[in-house]
Amino acid sequence: MNASATRDSIVTAADELFYTRGFEATSFADVAAVVGISRGNFYYHFKTKDAILDAVITRRMKSRDDMLRSWVDCGQSPKDSIGKFIRILLMNNEKIRAYGCPIGTLFTELSKRDHPGEPAARALFDLFRQWLRHRFEDLGCGADADQLAMHVLARSQGVATLANAYPDEPFLETEVAQMLAWLDAIAAQHAQTP
Amino acid sequence: MNASATRDSIVTAADELFYTRGFEATSFADVAAVVGISRGNFYYHFKTKDAILDAVITRRMKSRDDMLRSWVDCGQSPKDSIGKFIRILLMNNEKIRAYGCPIGTLFTELSKRDHPGEPAARALFDLFRQWLRHRFEDLGCGADADQLAMHVLARSQGVATLANAYPDEPFLETEVAQMLAWLDAIAAQHAQTP
DNA sequence: TCGTTTTTAGGTCATTTGTCCTAATTCGTC
DNA sequence: GACGAATTAGGACAAATGACCTAAAAACGA
Numbered sequence: 001m002n003a004s005a006t007r008d009s010i011v012t013a014a015d016e017l018f019y020t021r022g023f024e025a026t027s028f029a030d031v032a033a034v035v036g037i038s039r040g041n042f043y044y045h046f047k048t049k050d051a052i053l054d055a056v057i058t059r060r061m062k063s064r065d066d067m068l069r070s071w072v073d074c075g076q077s078p079k080d081s082i083g084k085f086i087r088i089l090l091m092n093n094e095k096i097r098a099y100g101c102p103i104g105t106l107f108t109e110l111s112k113r114d115h116p117g118e119p120a121a122r123a124l125f126d127l128f129r130q131w132l133r134h135r136f137e138d139l140g141c142g143a144d145a146d147q148l149a150m151h152v153l154a155r156s157q158g159v160a161t162l163a164n165a166y167p168d169e170p171f172l173e174t175e176v177a178q179m180l181a182w183l184d185a186i187a188a189q190h191a192q193t194p
Numbered sequence: 195m196n197a198s199a200t201r202d203s204i205v206t207a208a209d210e211l212f213y214t215r216g217f218e219a220t221s222f223a224d225v226a227a228v229v230g231i232s233r234g235n236f237y238y239h240f241k242t243k244d245a246i247l248d249a250v251i252t253r254r255m256k257s258r259d260d261m262l263r264s265w266v267d268c269g270q271s272p273k274d275s276i277g278k279f280i281r282i283l284l285m286n287n288e289k290i291r292a293y294g295c296p297i298g299t300l301f302t303e304l305s306k307r308d309h310p311g312e313p314a315a316r317a318l319f320d321l322f323r324q325w326l327r328h329r330f331e332d333l334g335c336g337a338d339a340d341q342l343a344m345h346v347l348a349r350s351q352g353v354a355t356l357a358n359a360y361p362d363e364p365f366l367e368t369e370v371a372q373m374l375a376w377l378d379a380i381a382a383q384h385a386q387t388p
Numbered sequence: 389t390c391g392t393t394t395t396t397a398g399g400t401c402a403t404t405t406g407t408c409c410t411a412a413t414t415c416g417t418c
Numbered sequence: 419g420a421c422g423a424a425t426t427a428g429g430a431c432a433a434a435t436g437a438c439c440t441a442a443a444a445a446c447g448a
Contacts, residue, residue: 002394006394006395020306021306021307022303022306022307024218024219025218025306025307027435027436027437028436028437028438029435029436037395037396038395038396038397038398039396039397039398039437039438040395040396040397040398040439040440040441041394041395041396043437043438043439043440044393044394044395044396045394047438048437048438049436049437049438099305099306100302100305100306104355105302105306107355107358107359108294108299108302108355108358109216109303111293111294111358111359112214112215112216112219112293112294112299113215113216113219122359122360125356125359125360147365147368150356150360150365150369151369151372153352153356154349154352154353154355154356154365154369155348155349155352156352157351157352157355157356158347158348158349158350158351158352158353158355159348159352161298161301161302161348161351161352161355162319162344162347162348162351164301164302164305165301165305165316165319166316166319166344171341171344171348174341175344175345175348178345200425200426221403221404221405222404222405222406223403223404231426231427232426232427232428232429233427233428233429234408234409234426234427234428234429235425235426235427235428237406237407237408238424238425238426239425241406241407242405242406243404243405243406
């Protein structure tokens, strides 16, 4: 098989395992088993576990960046863009209930261990934060834009955590509806005072 | 030393280490070193790592339960009680910035590994949830009480996570102020429609 | 075919949990 | 104080696991 194809399937498998089982709990052997290659081959592509983590974070970064860009490029209103972000929680409903937020849980794990990959994991938060801030600026929120961005991020994180703790309850849907209502209010408020 | 005193200091040390480093990352040797006892003595008190985890969760449960009860017993209004809960985030400011929420991060870690201690960790959430629900009921929120309780829990979790990711920003204080303002609005709303 | 790339099989080394043992020390009780 | 029970120290050791490494084989392209 092509080397970059093998490398890619390793990163794909690692991404999934880091999400569902956690970074530390996932071993070389686990990833190799999913991909169907030997541990030695694994080492051929990635010298250290941190190198795989880097690749996984880079992959997530690109994936999220592409997603966010597509929402802006398709030309919808800033409010609808932010609404789409909030609705990610609904889109990934089952996975969030089962494993929490892939960004949040990874950061929390790396932070607790003072892992060198922590800044890279924080950069994933930054990506969403900047994007949200720009959308709120487009909405006319000016100086409040960053604070609003952080607010949306925090509530999303909280909802993901609690949905993970209480997966059998309709809590996630309720909270998303409330966040969308809150967004309506913010948008209305800044529409009349431009 | 008294056996229960030794046991207690083990649980205290484990509680702190599980919080600051995480459960999996903390080894028997780590805890024994902090307490200043031998590994042999350690095994005299706790046969397995899961047994220490149980003891730590029980301890946290009792500590939080005592705290919540004291807030009700001192006879302040339900609104002020809920306010005190929200202000936990301020009280534990530095620790939350450094290590996140002790309840949330423990649950997330155990959940991700399908650890048998997961239900016990969820019970900690339940404790806060029930208490908040009762306070909102006292406030006259009736059927909405549980949903409001979950809302407060979720926002607190989200704030803790983001404050952990951005420890150098005044974000935590800002969000607490907003939550307290939100609480004011809820209380006012139910004061005029009893 | 030849040389490079890719893959495999296997092993090393360190760490951690958990078990077990012995001897010393402390403690409660008489 | 004496005695037995509880507690502690300090280790040896097995089993498991995971990160990391090497060398030979296989696949592949020119």
